[in-house]
Amino acid sequence: MRYAETGFNLEIDLTRGSIDKVETDPKETASYLGGNGISAKLLFDRVPPGTDPFSPDNLLIFSNGLLNGTPVPGANRVAVNTMAPVNGLMGHSLMGGMFGPELKMAGWDRIVLRGKAPDLVYIAIHNDRVEIRDATHLRGKGMYDTARLIKEELKDNRAWVATIGPAGENRSYLASIDCGNSSAARTVGPVMGDKRVKAIAVRGTRDVYLAHPKELWEMCSRLRKELDANPNIGDWMATDEDDSFHHNNFSWGNARIRRKTFWSATLGERWRNLKYDHMSRQTGCWNCPKACHNVIKWPNRRRFSYKCYGKDTYHMASFQELDFTYEILPIAQDLGLDSYSTPQTIAFALELLEAGILTEKDFPGMPSDVRGRFFYLIDKMAHREGIGDILADGVSMAAERIGKGAEKFDHNTVKKFEQLPIKLGKLNPAYFLMIATGEDMAITQIEGSFPQDPITDPEMKEEFIKKWVAVPDKKFAEWFRQWEKRDQLPADAMVAIVDWNECMHYLDDSLGFCGFVSSFRGQFGGTTGYHVWNMPQLITHATGWEFDKDRLWECFQRNRNLVRALNNRAGLRRSWERPPEDHWAVRDEEYEQELLTQYYDFKGWTFDGIPTRETLERLGLGYVAENLIKGGVLTGNEATALNDARAKKKKQ
Amino acid sequence: MNSDGKKTRIVKDIKVDTKKCAGCRGCEIACSAFHAVPKFSSVNTARSRIMVVMDEVRDIFVPIRAGDHALAECNGRNRYVIDGKEYDECTFCPASCPSRDAFKDPDSGFPLKCDMCESVPPLEKPMCVDACTFGALIYEEREEAVEAEPKKLGEMEVGLKSLIKKYGLKKVMDTIARVSKE
Numbered sequence: 001m002r003y004a005e006t007g008f009n010l011e012i013d014l015t016r017g018s019i020d021k022v023e024t025d026p027k028e029t030a031s032y033l034g035g036n037g038i039s040a041k042l043l044f045d046r047v048p049p050g051t052d053p054f055s056p057d058n059l060l061i062f063s064n065g066l067l068n069g070t071p072v073p074g075a076n077r078v079a080v081n082t083m084a085p086v087n088g089l090m091g092h093s094l095m096g097g098m099f100g101p102e103l104k105m106a107g108w109d110r111i112v113l114r115g116k117a118p119d120l121v122y123i124a125i126h127n128d129r130v131e132i133r134d135a136t137h138l139r140g141k142g143m144y145d146t147a148r149l150i151k152e153e154l155k156d157n158r159a160w161v162a163t164i165g166p167a168g169e170n171r172s173y174l175a176s177i178d179c180g181n182s183s184a185a186r187t188v189g190p191v192m193g194d195k196r197v198k199a200i201a202v203r204g205t206r207d208v209y210l211a212h213p214k215e216l217w218e219m220c221s222r223l224r225k226e227l228d229a230n231p232n233i234g235d236w237m238a239t240d241e242d243d244s245f246h247h248n249n250f251s252w253g254n255a256r257i258r259r260k261t262f263w264s265a266t267l268g269e270r271w272r273n274l275k276y277d278h279m280s281r282q283t284g285c286w287n288c289p290k291a292c293h294n295v296i297k298w299p300n301r302r303r304f305s306y307k308c309y310g311k312d313t314y315h316m317a318s319f320q321e322l323d324f325t326y327e328i329l330p331i332a333q334d335l336g337l338d339s340y341s342t343p344q345t346i347a348f349a350l351e352l353l354e355a356g357i358l359t360e361k362d363f364p365g366m367p368s369d370v371r372g373r374f375f376y377l378i379d380k381m382a383h384r385e386g387i388g389d390i391l392a393d394g395v396s397m398a399a400e401r402i403g404k405g406a407e408k409f410d411h412n413t414v415k416k417f418e419q420l421p422i423k424l425g426k427l428n429p430a431y432f433l434m435i436a437t438g439e440d441m442a443i444t445q446i447e448g449s450f451p452q453d454p455i456t457d458p459e460m461k462e463e464f465i466k467k468w469v470a471v472p473d474k475k476f477a478e479w480f481r482q483w484e485k486r487d488q489l490p491a492d493a494m495v496a497i498v499d500w501n502e503c504m505h506y507l508d509d510s511l512g513f514c515g516f517v518s519s520f521r522g523q524f525g526g527t528t529g530y531h532v533w534n535m536p537q538l539i540t541h542a543t544g545w546e547f548d549k550d551r552l553w554e555c556f557q558r559n560r561n562l563v564r565a566l567n568n569r570a571g572l573r574r575s576w577e578r579p580p581e582d583h584w585a586v587r588d589e590e591y592e593q594e595l596l597t598q599y600y601d602f603k604g605w606t607f608d609g610i611p612t613r614e615t616l617e618r619l620g621l622g623y624v625a626e627n628l629i630k631g632g633v634l635t636g637n638e639a640t641a642l643n644d645a646r647a648k649k650k651k652q
Numbered sequence: 653m654n655s656d657g658k659k660t661r662i663v664k665d666i667k668v669d670t671k672k673c674a675g676c677r678g679c680e681i682a683c684s685a686f687h688a689v690p691k692f693s694s695v696n697t698a699r700s701r702i703m704v705v706m707d708e709v710r711d712i713f714v715p716i717r718a719g720d721h722a723l724a725e726c727n728g729r730n731r732y733v734i735d736g737k738e739y740d741e742c743t744f745c746p747a748s749c750p751s752r753d754a755f756k757d758p759d760s761g762f763p764l765k766c767d768m769c770e771s772v773p774p775l776e777k778p779m780c781v782d783a784c785t786f787g788a789l790i791y792e793e794r795e796e797a798v799e800a801e802p803k804k805l806g807e808m809e810v811g812l813k814s815l816i817k818k819y820g821l822k823k824v825m826d827t828i829a830r831v832s833k834e
């Protein structure tokens with residue numbers, strides 16, 4: 001009997017129309033846990049280097065976190081992974097809500113799609129009954145109608161339908177996959193469109209078994225109440241209407257302009273009324289005591305919901321106010337456009353128009369007011385019409401295609417991926433390392449468990465440390481105690497902090513935890529819901545395996561290195577790991593490179609940012625090392641970064 | 653017994669505040685885990701005796717507890733219009749019924765019914781209520797005076813009584829005798 005997991009992958013070859021139930025090896029779960037870990041393994045083993053992401057050989061994987069579908073509160077993330085068209089690296093997006101747990105109850109740990117359907121299809125899953133069905137009548141339909149029509153067709157109101165909109169069908173790089181109030185944004189949507197899968201409907205009525213029933217239930221029931229009562233977790237933006245932080249500090253337009261005094265009390269009051277006058281309720285995800293989604297009914301729009309910073313992106317890109325976001329979001333969502341990268345790409349295009357790199361001729365029939373222009377462009381982008389065809393590739397690729405100096409306007413991407421519009425003064429070294437070396441691509445993934453700022457008041461500092469159970473090692477508390485100035489921490493502390501931040505993200509993404517109750521929230525108040533001390537107990541009670549902090553940490557390292565190796569094989573090297581040139585006003589290239597070298601060394605990676613043979617072998621990834629050596633990515637004789645001649649030469 | 657010495661019984665009830673429901677399905681999870689055998693050994697919301705009807709676009713979030721089993725579909729169902737959209741009466745019906753698979757055990761097909769989490773010793777409050785940190789489910793106990801309780805009749809007794817009423821005792825006896833020989 002398998003506990004917590006079902007032990008089966010649903011493998012669908014869309015070209016051949018074959019559907020297979022494949023039993024998985026429990027040893028693999030024990031090594032890679034689930035979610036993005038198992039996905040990375042599947043992609044490494046089965047998608048040869050050099051495969052075009054838009055080739056039938058690419059895989060699109062919906063991979064449940066190990067604890068999804070168990071009573072563990074806040075565990076519901078399904079990792080959606082593929083080799084991403086935008087940059088050729090592993091695409092990683094997380095979807096909350098109900099899809100993952102429902103899939104588990106249908107008896108599947110994950111869905112692995114390969115091949116390409118001859119024409120548009122949808123996949124209907126009811127436990128073991130899996131069908132590939134014609135979806136040509138759904139072509140061009142929005143998210144909402146698609147889900148509704150499929151549920152009607154299947155006569156099952158309780159099915160959960162993950163779907164793409166026109167943007168995904170047209171392989172826009174900005175396309176997302178949506179299910180209910182949740183969404184797997186970007187990198188993965190265009191691949192679903194390329195495989196001609198309009199939607200996946202899932203309904204499960206089977207048991208997810210648990211190894212230590214009573215112990216697990218007791219722990220989870222207590223945790224649910226603790227999470228509920230803990231003010232430091234969940235999404236503050238759902239309840240805290242003072243949003244001066246983002247509006248005064250993040251950049252507007254094409255990540256250009258800071259409006260440091262934008263926010264005022266009267267504006268706050270006006271926006272609060274806008275929200276609460278139109279808000280129906282707040283909703284949550286599977287088995288979570290927080291409710292982060294604001295459900296809004298705006299005149300002449302279907303009811304929709306948004307979460308977190310998704311509230312700000314459209315009006316900040318267009319220099320408008322909240323009402324504009326409410327006006328455009330339900331329509332953009334229905335087209336299947338991601339609300340982070342889309343407004344940025346539009347702001348970028350309008351800047352090019354102003355600069356004369358694009359001209360009025362590129363925008364035939366475009367209204368003159370900015371609101372009208374945004375509506376005009378989302379439509380063009382979702383349908384890849386005219387200039388929309390180029391813009392649908394996102395800022396980086398569009399800049400390349402447009403040329404004529406457009407590249408200079410692409411100033412807010414890392415690894416061709418749009419970032420939060422943050423432009424800062426002085427470098428925060430830990431943050432530099434996270435944004436430079438992060439491979440999760442998702443926007444929230446760059447923050448983590450260690451606070452971003454020191455606490456200066458000694459009493460408050462001690463109070464914080466006393467409650468800080470999440471620290472995996474005393475040394476973090478000690479560093480925090482000594483920390484006075486934001487940019488001044490010893491280098492060994494810096495890399496260890498980044499390592500811990502990453503650890504929590506990788507554990508969340510393989511176990512199924514939402515960052516809002518775990519990795520993303522540790523930095524605030526220190527009392528996050530999950531940490532390396534309670535996660536092992538939960539795994540033990542759910543699966544029956546002996547688990548402890550060290551074993552868990554090793555799983556993180558294994559997954560981290562596997563993802564890195566997969567990306568190295570796809571071309572990722574040191575030179576890719578650069579935050580935008582204007583990310584900080586004051587830069588020190590030499591210092592940044594030194595940081596990078598130290599971080600690589602700490603990780604057991606080469607000067608180029610590739611895990612060494614020893615590092616891989618130590619983690620049971622000998623097969624990966626062998627593969628990299630065969631492919632010429634490693635020679636096998638490399639030393640770690642600090643012992644590299646190039647690092648030594650720089651020191652002298 | 654209450655203070656006047658009349659016989660009373662405790663009526664357990666769960667009040668639903670649909671405004672507070674966040675659609676997290678915590679109640680479904682708790683109910684299904686509690687009724688798993690052995691207790692808490694699995695999660696399968698299709699076995700839950702509470703089911704949340706959810707439709708974000710129409711702002712419908714209604715937790716429904718399983719009521720009695722209906723032997724036949726009802727005819728003359730009502731249709732409800734909420735926010736311009738029509739709903740079949742079945743959408744919010746708590747019965748397990750031949751016409752649909754709600755509140756039926758997914759494997760055996762047996763009807764499921766909320767038993768208020770009967771257990772020894774009794775729980776402080778039902779599992780679904782305890783799980784609902786949003787306060788959408790509110791547990792209420794009230795004392796109700798009990799009239800001298802009429803003897804409870806079984807299903808067959810009820811049937812026979814009505815036959816006797818209709819056809820008279822003799823005819824029913826004759827028929828039973830004849831049928832049992834066939």
Ligand code: SF4
Pocket residue numbers: 074076096097234235283284285286288289290291292293514515516517
């Ligand atoms: S914290 Fe919010 S986003 Fe995360 S699982 Fe809970 S409801 Fe969903």
Ligand code: SF4
Pocket residue numbers: 672673674675676677678679680704715783784785786787788789
């Ligand atoms: S636990 Fe409460 S809030 Fe969650 S779905 Fe059930 S009734 Fe709604």
Ligand code: SF4
Pocket residue numbers: 682683686700701702717718765766767768769778779780781
């Ligand atoms: S009271 Fe108990 S049996 Fe009834 S729905 Fe709630 S958890 Fe289920």
